[in-house]
Amino acid sequence: MQLFDDHAFVLETRDLSDSDRVVVLFTREHGTKQGAARGAKRRFSRFAGQLQPLSLVKVQWSEKPERQLVRIRSLELVRSAQPLLEELEGILLACYLAETVAVFAADSDADPVLFRLVDSTVQALLDGVAADLAARYFEVWVLRLAGIFPPPTNCPNCFQPIVDRAVLPPTSESLLCPDCTSSATGLTIGPSPLDLLRAIHRRPLLELAQAAPATTDLRRIETLCAAIRRAFLQQELRSYRVMLECVQ
Amino acid sequence: MALDPLKRLITELGRLPGVGPKTAGRLAHHLLRVPPSEAETLAAAILEVKQKLFHCSRCGAITDVDPCAFCTDPERDDHLLCVVEQPFNIDPIERTGEFSGRYHVLQGALSPLRGIGPDQLAIPPLFDRLEGVEEVILATNPNVEGEATAHYLARRLAERSLRVTRLAFGMPVGGDIEYTDEVTLSRSLRGRRDLHS
Numbered sequence: 001m002q003l004f005d006d007h008a009f010v011l012e013t014r015d016l017s018d019s020d021r022v023v024v025l026f027t028r029e030h031g032t033k034q035g036a037a038r039g040a041k042r043r044f045s046r047f048a049g050q051l052q053p054l055s056l057v058k059v060q061w062s063e064k065p066e067r068q069l070v071r072i073r074s075l076e077l078v079r080s081a082q083p084l085l086e087e088l089e090g091i092l093l094a095c096y097l098a099e100t101v102a103v104f105a106a107d108s109d110a111d112p113v114l115f116r117l118v119d120s121t122v123q124a125l126l127d128g129v130a131a132d133l134a135a136r137y138f139e140v141w142v143l144r145l146a147g148i149f150p151p152p153t154n155c156p157n158c159f160q161p162i163v164d165r166a167v168l169p170p171t172s173e174s175l176l177c178p179d180c181t182s183s184a185t186g187l188t189i190g191p192s193p194l195d196l197l198r199a200i201h202r203r204p205l206l207e208l209a210q211a212a213p214a215t216t217d218l219r220r221i222e223t224l225c226a227a228i229r230r231a232f233l234q235q236e237l238r239s240y241r242v243m244l245e246c247v248q
Numbered sequence: 249m250a251l252d253p254l255k256r257l258i259t260e261l262g263r264l265p266g267v268g269p270k271t272a273g274r275l276a277h278h279l280l281r282v283p284p285s286e287a288e289t290l291a292a293a294i295l296e297v298k299q300k301l302f303h304c305s306r307c308g309a310i311t312d313v314d315p316c317a318f319c320t321d322p323e324r325d326d327h328l329l330c331v332v333e334q335p336f337n338i339d340p341i342e343r344t345g346e347f348s349g350r351y352h353v354l355q356g357a358l359s360p361l362r363g364i365g366p367d368q369l370a371i372p373p374l375f376d377r378l379e380g381v382e383e384v385i386l387a388t389n390p391n392v393e394g395e396a397t398a399h400y401l402a403r404r405l406a407e408r409s410l411r412v413t414r415l416a417f418g419m420p421v422g423g424d425i426e427y428t429d430e431v432t433l434s435r436s437l438r439g440r441r442d443l444h445s
């Protein structure tokens with residue numbers, strides 16, 4: 001049996017038995033881990049409020065070969081995401097970010113860049129950066145890190161630079177220039193959201209927040225990210241679907 | 249071949265929530281050892297529950313008569329409605345002896361991570377029975393799902409002119425500050441109350 005110590009984000013918890021919970025963690029150096037938190041459902045549990053989505057924790061666990069569940073030995077709260085969870089939009093967003101990480105992070109493999117992205121996004125949200133912008137920034141970067149976000153630079157068909165308009169065709173995962181595809185059937189990204197997309201690729205979130213991007217541009221980028229993600233996963237994220245249902 | 253019934257029992261027991269393969273095996277071997285009458289009593293009890301109990305058409309509680317005793321009891325206060333996630337959440341509230349209103353069971357909670365949205369909960373029947381209700385107590389669990397549900401309902405109930413309350417958060421009675429996690433303690437501090445009112 002091997003003991004490990006690491007920092008981790010809590011992504012999800014679910015019931016394991018009357019008194020125990022399974023906790024899904026995204027660790028800094030060991031990728032995602034599923035662990036049994038013994039006694040987490042008890043009244044005087046030492047885990048209690050620490051198992052909220054996106055809580056940053058210091059965790060120690062033990063692992064046996066061939067076992068899917070690790071055993072969580074201790075868990076200490078480093079930074080709570082509780083202020084985010086005080087209202088419906090925050091809870092829905094936290095769950096959406098957590099599910100996105102759970103889907104795109106590799107099991108048991110370190111992903112320090114993704115870890116830093118989660119860390120900086122949660123910190124920005126706690127510092128008061130607009131949730132809409134933080135979520136779009138996060139989406140674009142997660143898809144980019146996963147290697148599936150089409151770069152808004154050159155058309156992969158004619159290799160000409162994408163200047164002020166790009167189109168995501170319904171059957172493609174590439175952003176094409178308007179000359180190479182019909183904008184009637186695809187998702188058109190106009191000059192303003194295209195500029196914002198390029199800014200997201202180049203500038204840190206806090207700097208972007210000062211520019212306060214237009215809501216219409218953020219909506220376009222959200223639609224684009226959702227289309228790319230759906231095409232890749234062949235389904236929609238559950239939390240995203242529930243988020244849309246709840247805010248309708 | 250002779251082991252098939254045992255394997256089947258282990259498989260079926262293993263489907264129960266919180267019962268893993270090892271526990272299912274232990275339970276199955278225990279049932280093998282008990283007298284046949286005891287196993288028959290257990291089987292009959294399981295069948296009876298399935299045959300005789302159902303959800304109350306009004307509040308969603310488990311009952312053997314429709315409407316249930318909570319809905320028909322004339323002593324209960326019609327102005328108070330306590331919303332819970334599951335039928336088994338009613339019992340602990342009843343045991344407090346502090347609540348004498350009616351109940352409404354949502355049959356679940358919003359769970360973004362499990363894909364459970366508002367359409368999968370008994371929310372429309374809740375809105376159908378708000379006539380005469382003065383206070384809705386949102387007694388969903390103090391976890392992410394329960395909180396999301398409470399916020400969602402509170403927002404929708406805001407259109408109605410009634411009082412919407414949420415169960416208080418805080419330290420468990422008999423607990424110890426030293427061993428209380430930061431989130432619980434923080435919410436307890438924010439929810440503190442005057443002793444001299």
